[in-house]
Amino acid sequence: MSVTELLLDGLKLVKPKVFVDTRGFFLESYQKPFYEKLGISMEFSQDNLVFSKEKVIRGMHLQIEPGQDKLVYVVQGEILDVAVDIRPKSPTFGKYHAEVLNDENHHQLFIPNGFAHGYCVLSKSAYVAYKVSNVYIPDKEISFKYDDPSVNIEWPVTDPIISEKDQRSLPFDEIDFNKWF
DSSP: OEEEEOSSTTOEEEEOOOEEETTEEEOOSOOHHHHHHTTOOOOOOEEEEEEEETTBEEEEEEEOSSOOOEEEEEEESEEEEEEEEOOTTSTTTTOEEEEEEETTTOOEEEEOTTEEEEEEEOSSEEEEEEEESSOOOGGGEEEBOTTOTTTOOOOSOSSOBOOHHHHTOBOGGGSOGGGTO
């Protein structure tokens, strides 16, 4: 298993060791002692599994009070996973990092508290799994528009499928991130 520290402080790309043979493959998607050695030492409280169709964009979401660290990977399919730095005192505030995660590379993206998260499905469909450090609390979730021009995420799809909830998201500049970070 290896980890790459990404340009936005705290983001990590985890590459699990994959054992391949004639039957298929085996990998450990999470083992606490290994992840602690990689600097990922929080307790995860909830596992999520999401199925989405091609061209779906989910995001950009974050939970406040308590925030959530996330460990994201793809069980089947391919996504462009995106994390946006929402820590006002960070030199990379408002910047994003995008990473292709799929069922062939088996990479995982660790997204610490202080980042908004979203993704776009690039394959016909995708199953996305992720661990979070605090349980989901619906009234503590906020989101900003996936296509907000001040963040300018380069999504690789036209005419994406967006939930009604995400369509009602706020512009990035209308959220006072200083309240939480």
